[in-house]
Amino acid sequence: MKFTLSVALSPLDQLAELAATAEQYGFSSVALPDSLFYSETVSADYPYTPDGSRFWDEHTPWVDPLVAAAAMGAVTSEIEFYTSVLKLGSRNPVLLARQVGSVAALTGGRFGLGLGVGWSPEEFEWCGAPYANRGKRVDEAIEVLRLILGGGMVEYHGRFFDFDKLRMSPAPAKRVPFYIGGHTEVALRRAARVGDGWSSAMMKFDDLRETIGRLGALRAEYGRAEEPFEIQAVCLDRFGLAGYQEQAEIGVTDVITMPWVFDGIGFDAEIGPKKDSIKKFGDEIISKF
Numbered sequence: 001m002k003f004t005l006s007v008a009l010s011p012l013d014q015l016a017e018l019a020a021t022a023e024q025y026g027f028s029s030v031a032l033p034d035s036l037f038y039s040e041t042v043s044a045d046y047p048y049t050p051d052g053s054r055f056w057d058e059h060t061p062w063v064d065p066l067v068a069a070a071a072m073g074a075v076t077s078e079i080e081f082y083t084s085v086l087k088l089g090s091r092n093p094v095l096l097a098r099q100v101g102s103v104a105a106l107t108g109g110r111f112g113l114g115l116g117v118g119w120s121p122e123e124f125e126w127c128g129a130p131y132a133n134r135g136k137r138v139d140e141a142i143e144v145l146r147l148i149l150g151g152g153m154v155e156y157h158g159r160f161f162d163f164d165k166l167r168m169s170p171a172p173a174k175r176v177p178f179y180i181g182g183h184t185e186v187a188l189r190r191a192a193r194v195g196d197g198w199s200s201a202m203m204k205f206d207d208l209r210e211t212i213g214r215l216g217a218l219r220a221e222y223g224r225a226e227e228p229f230e231i232q233a234v235c236l237d238r239f240g241l242a243g244y245q246e247q248a249e250i251g252v253t254d255v256i257t258m259p260w261v262f263d264g265i266g267f268d269a270e271i272g273p274k275k276d277s278i279k280k281f282g283d284e285i286i287s288k289f
Helices: 012-024 065-073 093-106 121-125 134-149 185-194 205-221 240-249 271-284
Strands: 002-006 029-032 080-083 111-116 154-157 162-166 178-181 197-203 230-235 254-257
Touching (some): 002 012, 012 271, 065 080, 065 093, 134 154, 185 205, 205 240
Parallel strands (some): 002 254, 029 080, 080 111, 111 178, 178 197, 230 254
């Protein structure tokens, strides 16, 4: 079992120190959220809350996760970073490949790319990407990213993306893992088909267990049952040593957590109490696994 620190909604000037503290106390990774902007109104429901509302507002701090990974990589040496998850549908994959390759190089290969389609029509349209056919467009974008990041002179001619031979150097020294997010059937199929893992949003234990079972069946369907596959989970109702052991038993390989929440400390609290919570979690939980 691995443990990943979520830094979502934390003040940006805390990120580097939180990453260094997480590394010191046994966390394997830092999970970086993604949001492009806060639109005053939105024409679709947020899919991961019961009423479809957003749990952040226009004042909530966000930073580009790739920039954050590079900054935190500069003050650490072992801990890894991954996006959880980056909204691929509103981004151009050729430009994104350049950014991902740069972060991989600057962190010494300590970077994984968590990918989702995106849910807000405004983020698509206002960034120049169509909301229609977004799933098929993302499937092509993943192919483009894999192709370019694999190195060498490559070309691609698809329905949504088309380019002649190009090369980006340096290519990542090791393969950048892709972790696919989303809870729908099509998202789970995408994870099973092309992902190195699946990354959950907030889920209750029973739903998580059912979803992991479905992923196993889909991976077998695609002939990938024996390949390594990460299950990154944000579980809402299993905590402590016993709870994390239960998560491991159903197939979770990586728990995404925010230790200070268990101690009643808010997202925007001072960094000192957050660091104390990270140390406590490392001593009482991570060291036991």
